[in-house]
Amino acid sequence: MLEADVAIIGGGPGGYVCGIRSAQLGLRTVVIEADKLGGECLNYGCIPSKSLITVSKLVDKVKEAESFGLKATGVSVDFVQLQKWKSEIVSKLVGGVEGLLRGYHATVVFGMATVVSKDRLEVATSQGKEEISFKKLVIATGTRTSALPGLEFDGDLVISSKEGLELMGAPNQLVIVGGGAIGLEFASMFQKLGSRVSIIEIMDQLLPGTDPEIVRVVQRKLEARGAKVHLKSKVIHIVKKGSEAEVEVETPGGRATITADKVLVSVGRKPRTENLNLAALGVRTDPRGYVITNERMETNVPGIFAIGDVRGPPLLAHKASKEGIVAAECIAGLPSAADWKVVPDAVFCDPEVASAGLSEAKAIEGGYKVKRSRFQFAALGRALSAGEPEGFVKVVANEDGGLVLGVQIVGPEASNLISEVALAIEMGATVEDIAMTIHPHPTLPEAIMEASESAAGHPVHQLRT
Amino acid sequence: MDFKLPDLGEGITEGEVLKWLVKEGDQIKEDQPIVEVMTDKVNVQVPSPRSGKVSRILVKEGDVAKVGQTILVIDDGSGGAPLATLVAPPEKAPAKGAAEVQQAPQSSVSSVLATPATRKLARELGVDITKVHGSGPQGRVTDDDIKSASRPALKAVAIQEPRLAGGVQKEEVVPLRGLRRTISDRMVKSLRTTAQVTHVDEADVTELVLLREALKGSAEKRGVRLTYLPFIIKALVPALKEFPYVNSSLDEQAGNIVLKKYYNIGVATDTEQGLVVPVVKDVDRKDIFELAGEITKLSEKARTGQLSLDDVRGATFTITNVGAIGGLFATPIINLPEVAILGLHKIAKRPVIHDGKIEVRDTTFLSLSFDHRVMDGAYAARFTSRLIETIQDTKKLLAEVL
Numbered sequence: 001m002l003e004a005d006v007a008i009i010g011g012g013p014g015g016y017v018c019g020i021r022s023a024q025l026g027l028r029t030v031v032i033e034a035d036k037l038g039g040e041c042l043n044y045g046c047i048p049s050k051s052l053i054t055v056s057k058l059v060d061k062v063k064e065a066e067s068f069g070l071k072a073t074g075v076s077v078d079f080v081q082l083q084k085w086k087s088e089i090v091s092k093l094v095g096g097v098e099g100l101l102r103g104y105h106a107t108v109v110f111g112m113a114t115v116v117s118k119d120r121l122e123v124a125t126s127q128g129k130e131e132i133s134f135k136k137l138v139i140a141t142g143t144r145t146s147a148l149p150g151l152e153f154d155g156d157l158v159i160s161s162k163e164g165l166e167l168m169g170a171p172n173q174l175v176i177v178g179g180g181a182i183g184l185e186f187a188s189m190f191q192k193l194g195s196r197v198s199i200i201e202i203m204d205q206l207l208p209g210t211d212p213e214i215v216r217v218v219q220r221k222l223e224a225r226g227a228k229v230h231l232k233s234k235v236i237h238i239v240k241k242g243s244e245a246e247v248e249v250e251t252p253g254g255r256a257t258i259t260a261d262k263v264l265v266s267v268g269r270k271p272r273t274e275n276l277n278l279a280a281l282g283v284r285t286d287p288r289g290y291v292i293t294n295e296r297m298e299t300n301v302p303g304i305f306a307i308g309d310v311r312g313p314p315l316l317a318h319k320a321s322k323e324g325i326v327a328a329e330c331i332a333g334l335p336s337a338a339d340w341k342v343v344p345d346a347v348f349c350d351p352e353v354a355s356a357g358l359s360e361a362k363a364i365e366g367g368y369k370v371k372r373s374r375f376q377f378a379a380l381g382r383a384l385s386a387g388e389p390e391g392f393v394k395v396v397a398n399e400d401g402g403l404v405l406g407v408q409i410v411g412p413e414a415s416n417l418i419s420e421v422a423l424a425i426e427m428g429a430t431v432e433d434i435a436m437t438i439h440p441h442p443t444l445p446e447a448i449m450e451a452s453e454s455a456a457g458h459p460v461h462q463l464r465t
Numbered sequence: 466m467d468f469k470l471p472d473l474g475e476g477i478t479e480g481e482v483l484k485w486l487v488k489e490g491d492q493i494k495e496d497q498p499i500v501e502v503m504t505d506k507v508n509v510q511v512p513s514p515r516s517g518k519v520s521r522i523l524v525k526e527g528d529v530a531k532v533g534q535t536i537l538v539i540d541d542g543s544g545g546a547p548l549a550t551l552v553a554p555p556e557k558a559p560a561k562g563a564a565e566v567q568q569a570p571q572s573s574v575s576s577v578l579a580t581p582a583t584r585k586l587a588r589e590l591g592v593d594i595t596k597v598h599g600s601g602p603q604g605r606v607t608d609d610d611i612k613s614a615s616r617p618a619l620k621a622v623a624i625q626e627p628r629l630a631g632g633v634q635k636e637e638v639v640p641l642r643g644l645r646r647t648i649s650d651r652m653v654k655s656l657r658t659t660a661q662v663t664h665v666d667e668a669d670v671t672e673l674v675l676l677r678e679a680l681k682g683s684a685e686k687r688g689v690r691l692t693y694l695p696f697i698i699k700a701l702v703p704a705l706k707e708f709p710y711v712n713s714s715l716d717e718q719a720g721n722i723v724l725k726k727y728y729n730i731g732v733a734t735d736t737e738q739g740l741v742v743p744v745v746k747d748v749d750r751k752d753i754f755e756l757a758g759e760i761t762k763l764s765e766k767a768r769t770g771q772l773s774l775d776d777v778r779g780a781t782f783t784i785t786n787v788g789a790i791g792g793l794f795a796t797p798i799i800n801l802p803e804v805a806i807l808g809l810h811k812i813a814k815r816p817v818i819h820d821g822k823i824e825v826r827d828t829t830f831l832s833l834s835f836d837h838r839v840m841d842g843a844y845a846a847r848f849t850s851r852l853i854e855t856i857q858d859t860k861k862l863l864a865e866v867l
Contacts, residue, residue: 335588340581401603403578428578428605 002107004030006331007121007134009113009276012039013317014308015140016097018324022138023104025332030132031106032113032123038094040142040309041317044162047093049185051086052165053348056192061387068387077193079168086165114275118303136303136331139276139283139291140324143269143309150237151177151265157245158238158263161186170194171262175247177235178267179206184218184349186264191225192350198228198258200235200249207347211359213374214410217391218349230256238263271310286312295337297327305331319343342406344422346415351391354418357406357425360396369399371431373454375447377411379461382442388412393447395431395455402430402456413444420445431455466515468537470530473504473511473774479531480504482524483643491519499537502530503643508770517541527642579606590615644739655801660837663796666849669819670812671826672859680753687754694786695756697809698730699865700855702749705782708848710840712781714802722839731780731800732760734767741767742800744780753866788812794830804839807852808832 006022008015011033019031036043055077062075101108111125115137123130145160147153153160161182170193176183179201187197199206199222206229207215219229233251247258271289278285284292284300290312297305305327308320322340329336344356363370376392377383391411397404407421424434434452439445453459473480480502487499498510499519520540524530577584577594578601586608587594597614599606641649655661673696684691705712709724716723728749731742743763745756766772783800786809797808812829819826831853835845855861 335591337588339584339588341576403603427580428603430603 001131001133002030002109004028004107004132004134006030006136006138006328007032007113007132008138008140009115009121010034010039010140010142010308010310011037011097011101011108012140012142012308012320013041014142014320014324015039015138016101016324017321018138018140018307018328019101019106019108020104021325021328022331023101023106025328025334027328027332029104029106030109030134031101032109032111032121032132034110034112036094037097037101037108038090042093042097043090044165046317048086048090048165049161049189050348051089052082053185053189055082056189057350060192064387077170083166083168112275115277115281118281118301136305138297138324138327138331139273139299139304139306139310140308140320141272141276141310142320143315144272145266146268146270148177148235148265148267151235151263153265157240157243157261158265161264161266164262164264167262171260172196173258173260173262174198175200175245175258175260175263177263177265179203179208179229179231180266180268181207181345181347181349182266183264184222184347186266187222187227188348188350191222191227196226197222198230198260200230200233200247202232202234204232206231207353210353210355211361211394211408213394214353214355214408217351217410218353221350221390228258269309269315271312273310288312295326295339296330297323297338298330314343314345316343316345340426342422342425344418346418348415351388351411352414353408353410354414355406355408356418356422357404358396359406359408360394363396363398363405368405370405371397371399371402371455373397373431373451373459375451375454375462377444377447380442380444380447380450382444382446383412385442386412386444393417393451395448395451397431397455402432404429404431404434404452407448407451409447411444411447417445417448420448466517466539466541467535468499468514468539470502470532470534470536471511472532473502473509477504477532477774479529480509481529481643481646482526482536483508484526485522486510487519487522489519489522493517493519493539503647504774508644509774513539515539515541527640577606578604583608583611587611644741648739651801652798655798659799659801659804661796661799661834662837662842662845663832663834664842664845664849665794665830665832666846666853667828667830668853668856669817669826669828670856671828673856673862674812674827676859676862684754684757687758689754689757690761691753691757692760693788693809693812694732694760694784695753696862696866697784697807697856698745698748698756699753700852700862701730701782701784701807702728702865703855704848704852706749707851708840708844710844711805711835711848713804713839714781715804715836715839725781727781729779729781731783731803732763733783733785733797733800734764736767736770738770741772741777742780742783743767743772743776744778746779782807784809788829794832796832797834799834799836804836805845806834808834 005027006029008019008031011031015031016037019029023029059075059077062072109123109130111123113121113123115121120133151158155163164186170190174190174195174197176187176199179199183199184206187199191197205212205215206219223229230249230251233249236248236250239246243261245260245263247260247263249256249258273289282301283304286292291299291306291310293299293306293311297307299306307323307327309315323338326336326338342356346354360370360372374392374394378389383389394408396406404424409417431452434449435456439449450461454462482500483503484501487493493499493513495516496512499513500511502509502511517539521538524536530536578599579594583606584594590611592611592615594606597606597610600610601607677691677693681691705728713722713724727747729744729746730748731744733740733742745759748756763776780803782803783806785797785806788809788811791811794810795808797806799806810830812827814825815828816823817826817828833845833849
């Protein structure tokens, strides 16, 4: 039997980071992974999708670049080579994770774990059953894709994002069910690789919960490239005919049938908690099955912690990683806690969307007297010279004192721009602080400075409103 | 069910858990007092809202609980795991209830204006950052704020009890708790936030001594003991009316001085636990016998720890009387949010010049500490003179007292 101070079930961005930190702190650490280290993010999500998105953007750029004076003919995508390149990136990163865990002397056990009691678990490994005793348990099992009744995944016609990233060519007609972050990333990507895309979203806007002004920019671009966006709509049923499917959709304008050679369902995710025996252990979960913890990641059962997606939304790798660090530190007796102000997020659709802190609506709801300002990338030298003039930076600040409450960005490199804002909010910066900080010219972050100058009441490159 | 610290009265946001009257596992009845809580005003016994079994006590004696904070879990058979079992026992820093965190990801710590590094420092030093007053712009909590907030706690831990060779303690460590802590906080706050000056004067109370002797009999018939205090309180009324700034408070936030047209006099009372200040209300509308009766009742309640919140609230001016103990005069500390306090001292026979001759007469010193932000020295001196004038002139005083 393997004896551990800390057993971590799940080697994704939450679990493996928890494992590294826990081992660094001198705890005997075991990370148990049922599939591949790096979890959903490294293997089936963030990383592979960004590889494909990079290529789709390049192809698109080359086509568009004729107007910039770039002439290229015969540009095409070799999916075999593309998938190979993607897999190499993933294996390099996954190998890196394993190297780090081993380097810090954490033990990695591959197999499905079953929690037997408050201090013991069993792993079904390829070599048979392995027992592990532990003092503290960290649940980092994450979430899995949820299916829709009548739209069960068949791995061929009706697929999840995982299969979507392994396609060996762009579908001709792609129907995406669910217009959230994953749905939109696939929509933008496959559109550029040549697919005709329809998006079916049950709510009244894409990216539900995001500032509608931001979403409008993304929807406009999707539609300009020929996508059909059906809001307040749902799939009634689907009829498979050979290699095609007829998707019947109920829209506010009546029923419609869309023929598709791929139906990608991205309607959300649900916690992975089987084999954990949560009920028997007495671990409390919320009505949707997510494990409830406090800010130290402790569940109600002493000695059992939970981190990452399995704790509930927002389902984000970077949040899981930070929570992994908090759990490891608390287990080691350090006074750690999840007391960050913001969890920034990024959607890699076109143009990219990223935000940190409160949206205008949430800030008003929270009782703030809000001051808001926007700066369009169309007025920024670097955005124009990069050929990406769409979108804007929106700053939401407290009217009194100018404290930055939140920033939303839609536009080029939004995902890379948002960290400055996250730091500003964590540090308690005011719009004046950002406005007074010199941003190099010509760069995209100038848009954040310009929007902040505007919020502070002294815009330079736009007229006072 | 979760038992949350109830609203204990206007303006009270937290209280120190002085003493648990029940322990985990106890069966309790509805309305049974379960905990004694010290607020910044008085001790309150909080009754249980339900019958049931005490399943967990979440706040230690000596800890401060906020109004609305879950302090106890009662298993009342309402089914389901009690919510408070979600509060995993913190090893160092206080942990929030899990359910609470889940519902409100913007925890109160993250709503405090402080950098991540400062928040970490607070956790490391065991300081509840939500309770720290931020000295930076827009109330930003700085590293220095955290360090100074942690100092008392650090000191308590750091005290090494010096021992003699034989193992006998040379010092005894008494935790600063309950009323002592409240007094400590309030006194420091008063001295730190106001500009206090003490004005001292002398009064010839020969006639007052005679007057009291004369009225003693009728007081006894009414069943009350007549001290000098009711006379002084009555003498105060015309002086306070003529000098309204003495009977006021300063609303710093609004930048206003609030002149009060009612006269509630706090009477500082020495008890075994320490100083408490019951309030005699509307003294301008009561005669000395009524006042004497009320004072007796209030000081009895104070001594036995029975004062209600109402008994200690709403003073507009305070008197502290140390005459019975001795001393010449003192410099009392203002009882916030009031702006002045009157010290009464020993009445003694002293040689004085009276009508051009040296005579032995009863005299006493009066000390008035006042907030120089609200009034000036000349104003306070005139107020005191006006008070002494009434005290010395029994004809005037008689008109006031009855």
